Amino acid sequence: MRTPVAIVGAGPAGLMLSHLLAQAGIASVVLESRSREYVEHRVRAGVLEHATARLLAETGVGERMRREGLVHRGIDIRFDGALHRIDFERLVGRTITVYGQQEVVKDLIAARLAAGGDIRFECEDVRVAGFEGNAPRVAFVRAGRAEEIECDFIAGCDGFHGVCRESIPAGRLERFERAYPFAWLGVLASAAPAREELVYAHHDRGFALFSMRSPTVTRLYLQVPPDEDMAAWPDARLWDELRTRLAQEGDWHPNEGPILEKGITPMRSFVAEPMQCGRLFLAGDAAHIVPPTGAKGLNLAMRDVRVLSAALERFHRARDESGLAAYSRTCLKHVWRAEHFSWWMTAMLHRFPDNDPFQRRLQRSQLEYVVSSEAAAASLAENYVGYDG
DSSP states (O other), X not given: OEEEEEEEOOSHHHHHHHHHHHHTTOOXXXXXXXXXXXXXXXXXXXXXXXXXXXXHHHTTOOHHHHHHOEEESEEEEEETTEEEEEEHHHHXXXXXXXXXXXXXXXXXXXXXXXXXXXXXXXXXEEEEEOTTTTOOEEEEEETTEEEEEEEEEEEEOSOTTSHHHHTSOTTSOEEEEEEEEEEEEEEEESXXXXXXXXXXXXXXXXXXXXXXXXXXXXXXXXXXXXXXOGGGOOHHHHHHHHHHHHOOTTOOOOOOOOEEEEEEEEEEEEEEESSEETTEEEOGGGTEEOOGGGOOHHHHHHHHHHHHHHHHHHHHHHOOOHHHHTHHHHHHHHHHHHHHHHHHHHHHHSOOTTOOHHHHHHHHHHHHHHHHOHHHHHHHHHHHHOOOO
């Protein structure tokens, strides 16, 4: 078969791209290696920047987000037992929305299928070819049958471990990467959130984060060594460590409840440049990874596909390739801003194993500056809710 755009990956980037293209009258096919059930229940990020929430609402897939999403007007930073609020709404006039990535995926899948969109799950052995010329194609196996799609363009939205980036010939991409000397142990608990906003905690024992996914589900994270064994963290130890690191004046602590899920996520920064090769365009985690401290991964993916969909629409309507030629340059400006902010938040809040007393004093000075300076707090707020410069 043939389609104008073949999209590899049914995560937020691929699905939103398909949705935006459909609204512009451009057909696409989305190929996903996993099942629909898997992608709809894969717990990932949960913080939507102001522009991401607006994009969902303006394109007709934000109704459930408006009903169920939790609008936050700031965050709290905790150190030395004291809590310091960064008021986004007062400082920069914008907010964030807490709404799980899997919920965004569910909403987009439902919208695409309702509109007759073509999403093919459980596609195996996906291979992309021909993108350096004028005849891109994607081959795959589905239900035991080999198939191939011819297209004008391929969008690689298949994540860090996907096939699209790795299919680009050697020497065409430059990779920038940093691995951090710690990981996050994430916990999803059936417990009502004990605060209305996120708490980022700096503690001598390591970083901790209090978050939530709904009025009945709390999301929590602990900094642990990158090679940590999950078996070393029975539930009782988890709750005890969370209470210790999140402890504040007034004896506040997160509500406890049955643990629904827990896992360890390594921390890395990664960028591949350029984000395109011929008629293959990379978006989201296929092109860049950020440590989750800055809540930027999902939001960067949405920004990428906004740029890509506009460029594809320009080509479709007027055969104007200028937007496509500028895709990587346009996106990378925002990618590196998000990379820097995520690195900065990570460096300020985590305990680095090789930090000497001098470096720890500098870290403390940075924390004190952020919570005492209006200008510093405004810079954090502007980047957190989404910098549009």
